[in-house]
């Protein structure tokens with residue numbers, strides 16, 4: 001990558017990736033402006049919806065573990081600086097038969113990265129965590145380095161910390177176009193063009209609009225979340241119940257303890273996540289068969305919940321074809337940084353995505369970047 005003198009940086013998108021990147025850039029003394037088409041935080045993108053999971057034992061691969069450990073440190077730093085609690089380290093458990101691929105991958109990762117963990121059999125799980133009904137052949141793999149985020153508060157904390165370091169936010173400022181010219185990178189908004197030394201694209205599910213990636217590479221998908229009432233609320237709060245990921249023949253889901261009111265949030269994984277043709281047109285409607293299938297799964301696997309989905313909602317996220325994010329300079333113009341395609345993973349390691357992007361902006365390289373995230377697997381260099 002060519003070394004450029006960078007002073008002024010635009011960040012397009014004020015979700016968790018954009019705000020964390022703004023924090024990391026501004027804390028290094030760069031002049032940062034964040035453009036957000038709505039407000040920061042908002043509930044239109046991927047960074048909202050009451051809760052998110054942090055995990056250290058990573059079924060996606062041990063190569064992510066160093067990034068997760070460093071992210072954890074940055075989350076702690078953010079909470080201390082902002083005097084806000086946004087991550088509760090309540091622990092986490094992956095439940096299923098040991099031979100199930102995701103359960104096996106969690107055990108393999110814990111061993112490969114030498115991480116604290118416990119494999120708990122079905123009988124012990126019933127005593128320790130009666131919130132979960134296990135079949136005889138199932139185990140729980142406990143990760144003490146897991147927890148639950150409050151996503152809206154987390155975005156707020158990152159926004160406020162970036163502002164404390166001098167970042168400026170332009171709300172309701174949609175970026176219409178990004179253009180490379182010799183002296184700078186131009187951003188077009190309804191208020192006219194503005195030139196920057198570098199531009200970071202952190203547009204989440206809108207990634208295919210400005211980044212040079214198309215929908216075949218990074219697709220906006222619809223995810224659904226449902227809340228089920230806990231009969232004994234205190235047994236289902238983070239102090240008594242870890243976050244969990246479930247893999248069973250009847251269904252798979254992420255499960256989040258009660259943080260607001262009386263509902264345990266269930267995010268089904270075993271039902272297809274539909275491609276959204278138009279990311280601006282996220283339907284609220286959820287097919288009754290999707291709700292019913294989730295209710296049946298909850299009835300069988302979560303004995304402390306009433307199996308009635310009392311609240312349902314739809315969300316969107318940008319997914320790449322290989323499931324890894326796209327993070328680094330664009331091969332088309334290395335003054336343009338891509339931080340998109342988080343593929344359902346981005347919240348937990350967002351501070352390190354911001355740090356990696358800041359390394360690239362400042363130095364042209366990053367020791368923390370992962371090869372699997374390179375943009376050049378999707379975008380090729382232009383022929384000169």
Ligand SMILES: Cc1cc2nc3c(=O)[nH]c(=O)nc-3n(C[C@H](O)[C@H](O)[C@H](O)COP(=O)(O)OP(=O)(O)OC[C@H]3O[C@@H](n4cnc5c(N)ncnc54)[C@H](O)[C@@H]3O)c2cc1C
Pocket residue numbers: 012013014015016017018035036037038042044045046047048049051052053054173174175176202203204205206209210223224225254267315316317339340342343344345346347348349
């Ligand atoms: C339901 C659900 C559950 C998830 N669970 C987890 C989990 O448990 N753990 C985890 O780590 N991750 C999880 N994820 C993934 C994680 O939440 C996302 O990877 C992360 O929030 C993505 O943040 P982002 O900033 O890239 O996107 P967003 O939050 O969508 O932010 C992008 C922003 O860009 C703005 N924007 C777009 N285009 C423009 C434009 N042209 N001009 C100006 N602004 C623009 C949008 O308005 C938006 O605010 C989950 C995702 C979803 C949807």
